Amino acid sequence: MSLHVFLYGGRVSTTLASHATAAPVSTAPRRRTRVLALPEARWALAATVAFLSGLGLDLGGAPSWTYGTLYAVAYVTGGWEPALEGLRALREKTLDVDLLMIVAALGAAAIGQVFDGALLIVIFATSGALEALATARTADSVRGLLDLAPDTATRLTDDGEETVPATELAVGDLLLIRPGERIGADGRVVDGVSEADQATITGEPLPVVKRPGDEVFAGTLNGTGSLRVRVERDPADSVIARIVTLVEEASRTKAPTQLFIEKIEQRYAVAVVAATLAVFGVPLAFGADLTDALLRAMTFMIVASPCAVVLATMPPLLSAIATAGRHGVLVKSAVAMERLGEIDTVALDKTGTLTEGSPEVTDVTPLPGSGLDENALLALAAAAEHPSEHPLARAIVRAARERGLRIAPAEDFTATPGRGVTAVVDGRAVGVGRREDGAGRVPRADGVREPADRLPQVDGLRNPDARTPHPGTPVLVTRDDTPVGVLTLTDRLRPAAPEASAALTALTGTTPVLLTGDNARAAARVADATGITDVRADLLPQDKVDAVRALHLAGRKVLFVGDGVNDAPALAAAHSGLAMGRAGSDLALETADAVVVRDDLTAIPAVVRLSRTARRLVVQNLVIAGTFITGLVLWDLVGHLPLPLGVAGHEGSTVLVGLNGLRLLRERAWQG
16 A cells, blocks of 8 residues: 555644744644545545445345445445556556555456455555544644744835735835734834844844844844834745745655665565466466466455555654644654654753743842842842833843842833833932943942943953853943942753753763853853753854764764754754754754754653654564565465455554554653
């Protein structure tokens, strides 16, 4: 039986949870394809009903024309589609095993074995329906996984504003992006200043200031300012369109094992035809009965056909892809799923992979002469930041609340993109923002006012070799234009990172390798928290590629996990690449073999384990198929194998192999 891998419903729509403050993941229930919605299932059901009805009349002693007509209906409803596919393949000068089954069924009918041929057609059609169901469930699992871009956009015209579907935007259109909206297309800012959370595209953990002339990306979240954006790229070329294309292409891929089987299948099918002619012609030449010789030849053709072998590979891999998709891992192809099970070493990026890409306050440093302790400084900053929706502001307010501090009300709040906020707190002007050159002066012990950006608490945070409590982003707090302290915000470690690292170590027998472009101190902090001992920091993209290749030269099969544009070369160089989808750049998503859509690190060892299970099932299926074919062929050649028993054994093995592969659709398969 040939395996036709496709996704039902044409274009597959997918949904990806957006990053940070973007729209939440839809909670709508996942749609499952109904069995009878599949044409293969409907035809198989019609054939089965006709066959069972005919069998009932046959056993009940009804006239032969009644049950014969129903058997004929079973032939037509269950066999027309594989017959058509077989003829199409024959026109292309390939011999499809579908055609062998139909010929065998018709041959059985020609010698009066109408019941046996109908039984073959019904079981054959049922196997095809099971195959179609596995493929459809795969489509169900990836449908609705990736949806970064908004549905509509506000386009500016000479007549004013109009709301249009984002898919209808064209290069040159002028868009209005209001505060808090997602950007509908890739383009360039022509007017306005704001900050964009573009972690979904570039993987940057903090919003980036956008001014006229700066590039913006579809699916990124606008901040507090209003922007006018000129569209520079067709929506069809956006990250989502490309990922949907990848999903569609994945449905047409075949694993190396499957490709090998199909290559052998053509030669094997020709050999089966030749052997069938020999099984028929040789006994006939020695005076055997025509009917007996033809019946034995038809039985041989049936039991020797490699239907179960053809189905040995793809159902387990497709089921594994479906199960992974249900749990937030988009595996792009059967090839990728098979390769995931081969890895024995995992290399991990840091920012956006082991860390969340969202900040938290890790250090509160009052400056000399400020008269503030840590709690007072944090409370002052939180009061000024409280009205803001900026990620840094939310982190500061959250830190103050975790300490149980009182957050005073703020007045005259003003936010300046790229610089910070100002507000009046308890009658005094308070500013909170990133360090700017010459931003404020602090009195030293000798009375000289030192520029704030030269203080070790501020400048040292930019120096990887400085001995400061935490590496991270410094935020300067001023009161009445005088710097009073520095807050340090650091990317937060994902809670599941230690568990995932331990699971990968147990699974592969090797501790993961940390490859990061960040400084050594930041890398060491993450490595200590996750139990990673092999740490390589300050790496450029090419350095990551070199590290992956060095592992390959050492005989390792490496899975690289990353999310940023700078990770794409390493993702391509690795034996298998896996991208963190929520904050992943479009290039990383396109380069990777699989995408962790929900950014759940525990999904990484789970999908590797699932792939290994799928590979084991493939081997099991090949053993099952080979055992049945060998046994039935020997029985037919050296003994007398009844045609109904041959049909039941052959098609039964095909159904058994298909069901064995579908085991991976169960929840238990993901949990290991």
